[in-house]
Amino acid sequence: MRGKVLAVVLACLFALSAAAQSASDRDADSKIRALETVWDRAEEKGDIGALNLIFDRSMIYIDEDGSLLTKAQFLNRARNESGSYVQWLSSSIVSVKIYGDTAVVVGNYTVKGVHGGKPHQWSGRFIDTWTLRAGIWLCVVAQSTPVLR
Amino acid sequence: MRIVPCCILLLAFVSASAQTVLPIDPQEARLLSLENAWNQAVRAKDMKAIDSLMDQDLIDIDYDGSVMTKAQYMASVSAPTISFEHVANDSMQVKIYGQSAIVVGVYRETGMKNSKPFLHRERFVDTWIQRKGAWMCVASQSTLILH
Numbered sequence: 001m002r003g004k005v006l007a008v009v010l011a012c013l014f015a016l017s018a019a020a021q022s023a024s025d026r027d028a029d030s031k032i033r034a035l036e037t038v039w040d041r042a043e044e045k046g047d048i049g050a051l052n053l054i055f056d057r058s059m060i061y062i063d064e065d066g067s068l069l070t071k072a073q074f075l076n077r078a079r080n081e082s083g084s085y086v087q088w089l090s091s092s093i094v095s096v097k098i099y100g101d102t103a104v105v106v107g108n109y110t111v112k113g114v115h116g117g118k119p120h121q122w123s124g125r126f127i128d129t130w131t132l133r134a135g136i137w138l139c140v141v142a143q144s145t146p147v148l149r
Numbered sequence: 150m151r152i153v154p155c156c157i158l159l160l161a162f163v164s165a166s167a168q169t170v171l172p173i174d175p176q177e178a179r180l181l182s183l184e185n186a187w188n189q190a191v192r193a194k195d196m197k198a199i200d201s202l203m204d205q206d207l208i209d210i211d212y213d214g215s216v217m218t219k220a221q222y223m224a225s226v227s228a229p230t231i232s233f234e235h236v237a238n239d240s241m242q243v244k245i246y247g248q249s250a251i252v253v254g255v256y257r258e259t260g261m262k263n264s265k266p267f268l269h270r271e272r273f274v275d276t277w278i279q280r281k282g283a284w285m286c287v288a289s290q291s292t293l294i295l296h
Contacts, residue, residue: 097208146214
C-alpha cells in the first residue's frame with residue numbers, strides 16, 4: 001500500500017515538475033520572441049542603447065559576407081558609421097528552442113538598407129543564440145546567411 | 150657547474166612556452182576535438198559518428214541558406230553524388246555558458262559534387278548543449294566568406 005502511495009506521490013511530483021518546466025519554457029519563448037522584435041525595431045531606428053542592452057558583452061555576429069563582428073563593431077555599424085545601415089527590416093521566427101538557460105532562435109529576414117554606400121535589399125536566414133544571465137536573456141551569438149537558391 | 154643554471158633556464162623557457170600554448174579548459178578541448186571528429190566523420194561519410202554528435206533536434210543552415218533537419222543533413226552528407234576530399238576548421242573560438250557552448254570558426258571543404266569540383270570557405274557557428282555529460286550539437290550555421 002505504501003509503495004502505491006509513494007508511486008502516486010512521485011508521479012504527481014514529476015507531473016508538477018514537468019508542468020512548471022513547460023510553463024517556464026513558454027515564458028522564455030515569449031520573452032525571446034519579444035527581444036527579437038526589439039532587436040528589429042532598434043536596428044531600424046539605430047537605437048544603440050536598446051541593442052546594447054540585449055547583446056552580451058562578448059556577443060559575436062557573423063554577417064552575410066562571412067565577416068566576424070564584435071559587439072562594438074556591430075553597434076558602430078548600427079550607428080551608421082560605416083556606410084552600411086538598415087532602413088527596413090522584417091523577420092519571421094521559424095522556431096524557438098529552449099535548452100535550460102540557452103535559447104536557439106531560427107528565422108528568416110528581409111532587409112532593405114544601404115550597404116557600402118549603395119541601396120541594397122537582401123534576404124537570408126539566421127540563428128540567434130541567447131543565454132539567461134541573472135534573470136536576463138542576452139544574445140551571445142548571431143549569424144546571417146543569404147539565401148542563394 | 151654552468152650546466153645547472155642552463156638547465157633551469159631551459160626548463161623555465163619550456164614551462165613558459167607550454168603555458169603560452171596550453172592554457173585550454175578541458176571542456177573547450179573536448180568541444181574542439183568534437184569539431185575535428187565531425188570533420189573526419191564528414192570526410193569519411195561515417196554516419197554513425199555524425200549521428201552521435203548531433204542532437205535529434207539539430208537545425209542546420211547551410212552556406213546557401215537551405216535549412217536542414219538532422220535527417221536531411223545526414224542525407225546530404227551520405228548522398229552518393231557528393232564526396233569530400235579535404236575538410237578542416239581553423240580560427241576556432243569556444244565560449245562556454247554553463248551547460249551550453251558555442252564554437253565559432255572557419256570551415257574549409259573541397260570535394261566533388263555532381264561530378265564537379267567544389268571549394269567552400271565558410272564562417273560557422275555551432276551551438277552545443279551538454280546532456281548527461283555529453284556535448285550534443287543542436288544548431289549549426291555556415292556563411293560563405295566573400296572577402
